[in-house]
Amino acid sequence: MQNWQRGGFGLYLHWPFCQAKCPYCDFNSHVAQSIDQDRWASAYLKEIDRLAEETGDRILGSVFFGGGTPSLMEPRIVGQILDRIERRWRLRNDFEVTLEANPTSIEAGRFAGYRTAGVNRVSMGMQALNDVDLKRLGRLHSVDEGLRAFDIARSAFERVSFDLIYARQDQTPEDWASELDRALGLCADHLSMYQLTVEDGTAFGDRLARGGLRGLPDEDHAADMYEITQDLASSAGLPTYEISNHAVPGAESRHNLIYWRAGDWLGIGPGAHGRLSFDADRWATEAPKAPGAWLKAVETGNGGELDRVLLTPLECREEALMMGLRLSEGIALSSELIRDLPGFDAKVTGLSELGLLQRSDDRLFATQAGRPVLNGILRELLA
Numbered sequence: 363m364q365n366w367q368r369g370g371f372g373l374y375l376h377w378p379f380c381q382a383k384c385p386y387c388d389f390n391s392h393v394a395q396s397i398d399q400d401r402w403a404s405a406y407l408k409e410i411d412r413l414a415e416e417t418g419d420r421i422l423g424s425v426f427f428g429g430g431t432p433s434l435m436e437p438r439i440v441g442q443i444l445d446r447i448e449r450r451w452r453l454r455n456d457f458e459v460t461l462e463a464n465p466t467s468i469e470a471g472r473f474a475g476y477r478t479a480g481v482n483r484v485s486m487g488m489q490a491l492n493d494v495d496l497k498r499l500g501r502l503h504s505v506d507e508g509l510r511a512f513d514i515a516r517s518a519f520e521r522v523s524f525d526l527i528y529a530r531q532d533q534t535p536e537d538w539a540s541e542l543d544r545a546l547g548l549c550a551d552h553l554s555m556y557q558l559t560v561e562d563g564t565a566f567g568d569r570l571a572r573g574g575l576r577g578l579p580d581e582d583h584a585a586d587m588y589e590i591t592q593d594l595a596s597s598a599g600l601p602t603y604e605i606s607n608h609a610v611p612g613a614e615s616r617h618n619l620i621y622w623r624a625g626d627w628l629g630i631g632p633g634a635h636g637r638l639s640f641d642a643d644r645w646a647t648e649a650p651k652a653p654g655a656w657l658k659a660v661e662t663g664n665g666g667e668l669d670r671v672l673l674t675p676l677e678c679r680e681e682a683l684m685m686g687l688r689l690s691e692g693i694a695l696s697s698e699l700i701r702d703l704p705g706f707d708a709k710v711t712g713l714s715e716l717g718l719l720q721r722s723d724d725r726l727f728a729t730q731a732g733r734p735v736l737n738g739i740l741r742e743l744l745a
Contacts, residue, residue: 692727
């Protein structure tokens with residue numbers, strides 16, 4: 363059995379458009395005055411057909427509409443895409459279709475249409491339960507509007523998750539504990555909680571470089587907020603299953619688990635990445651980032667891939683380790699994907715003695731003390 367068969371097979375579709383660019387966002391997203399949705403739908407369908415010729419014998423486990431803001435897509439377009447997917451692949455019995463959505467009233471009004479189209483899970487970009495901070499983050503919804511959208515989503519979909527950002531400007535650990543307690547009381551079965559990071563090339567990055575963006579918590583306070591997140595979420599029945607993701611057991615994101623378990627996925631749309639395995643070879647795929655360039659490439663018959671690169675065995679092992687250790691379940695020590703890494707056993711022993719890694723039967727995973735310093739652990743293991 364190849365590793366992708368154990369890790370799963372999914373499809374990621376990137377919708378690159380947003381109503382506004384959030385100042386912290388470094389994703390491939392663009393603001394456009396008008397969008398010919400039928401033209402984009404035709405391009406997506408053409409790419410689905412092309413990739414199905416290579417992989418149509420596989421069983422597809424999940425589809426993820428990411429962005430950008432996929433909840434700006436017309437439900438009929440989502441329906442056309444899912445209809446084509448269902449014709450081109452066999453589907454798992456627990457097939458999951460996730461769509462990322464902003465919790466505005468306009469987008470919430472499309473939820474029933476998405477459900478009819480075949481979406482069964484929505485991931486909402488709530489980001490904060492504080493109106494002042496929502497404005498600072500460039501979000502277009504208020505707290506009340508977001509909560510109303512969440513209620514609509516819960517009535518429309520089997521599974522609803524939402525994202526929150528912590529370590530925001532002027533936020534204290536006490537503030538975050540109160541906000542998180544409120545979020546957990548909403549009875550979501552999945553929460554993604556990310557520490558605010560300021561990336562180069564974003565509006566926040568430019569502001570910080572000019573001496574702005576004051577009031578960001580220091581490292582100690584940010585670490586306190588991370589610990590608060592683990593404690594409160596676990597106590598509420600949403601344990602950590604990935605370093606930034608918490609879920610009621612059984613409600614984990616099936617699509618994202620494909621990434622973390624080194625499965626295969628198709629990447630369709632501007633800037634989309636993918637991984638494809640054939641026999642012993644594993645390929646990394648990447649699409650042109652510019653929406654116009656991707657659209658033109660597909661329409662002229664050149665395909666929506668910028669490049670397809672054969673990964674070396676060492677690159678495959680390193681990638682599997684970096685992704686697998688993000689999971690609470692860790693990675694199998696017997697996996698061919700991490701076997702033969704230089705000095706691996708000695709490094710694992712040293713990090714285990716420091717209380718940062720733990721072995722249990724055939725599994726290797728980061729401890730509670732190791733998760734906050736996972737990047738450092740990976741640097742040591744992969745040095």
